[in-house]
Amino acid sequence: ELKVEQNPLFLSMQEGKNYTIYCNYSTTSDRLYWYRQDPGKSLESLFVLLSNGAVKQEGRLMASLDTKARLSTLHITAAVHDLSATYFCAVDKDFYGGATNKLIFGTGTLLAVQP
């Protein structure tokens, strides 16, 4: 069974600090997605990573993908309060086995940035 695990599940950090959220998955996939969800809102696409070694950056967030380790990281640099949200990673289910078009989502990481 394909599993996507994120850690930590909850992260409280101070403004100005750096931290990393980890996303491990159990299938051979080179397509990984990061989403952000604000409280009470829907999911917003942040990054699409499409190959081993892919790195994408937007503002204080940087995502990378290591398909050999089946690991993606979301690095937060000099956190600000506006980054407080829940972050989800997701992986294509069986992309090369027939492209079911479905994504498997991680459990989410709730990030709280304290002033």
Added chain:
Amino acid sequence: DVKVTQSSRYLVKRTGEKVFLECVQDMDHENMFWYRQDPGLGLRLIYFSYDVKMKEKGDIPEGYSVSREKKERFSLILESASTNQTSMYLCASSPGLAGGISYNEQFFGPGTRLTVL
């Protein structure tokens, strides 16, 4: 920009009522999805559709049905609403792999928070 809209942001229904949740996307996407999201349980796939009139069960289809008569519209139906179906319902769409698209990025609607009393 892709736009996915859902018919209601908030909905309150009574136990036993038939409930329709509507989702419309404007980007000619092949795939559409219905999820529910509950605290501590993450996103769970209810149903998805990869073409008009085509559907496939997700992880938790019991108590739900779907309809896709037109490509842009995907409806979720609660045949007889129950209190355990109180949840946030999220609709999403993705382009599909036809036409050279090689990934499955999904785009989400704003969500419908359904309360069943």
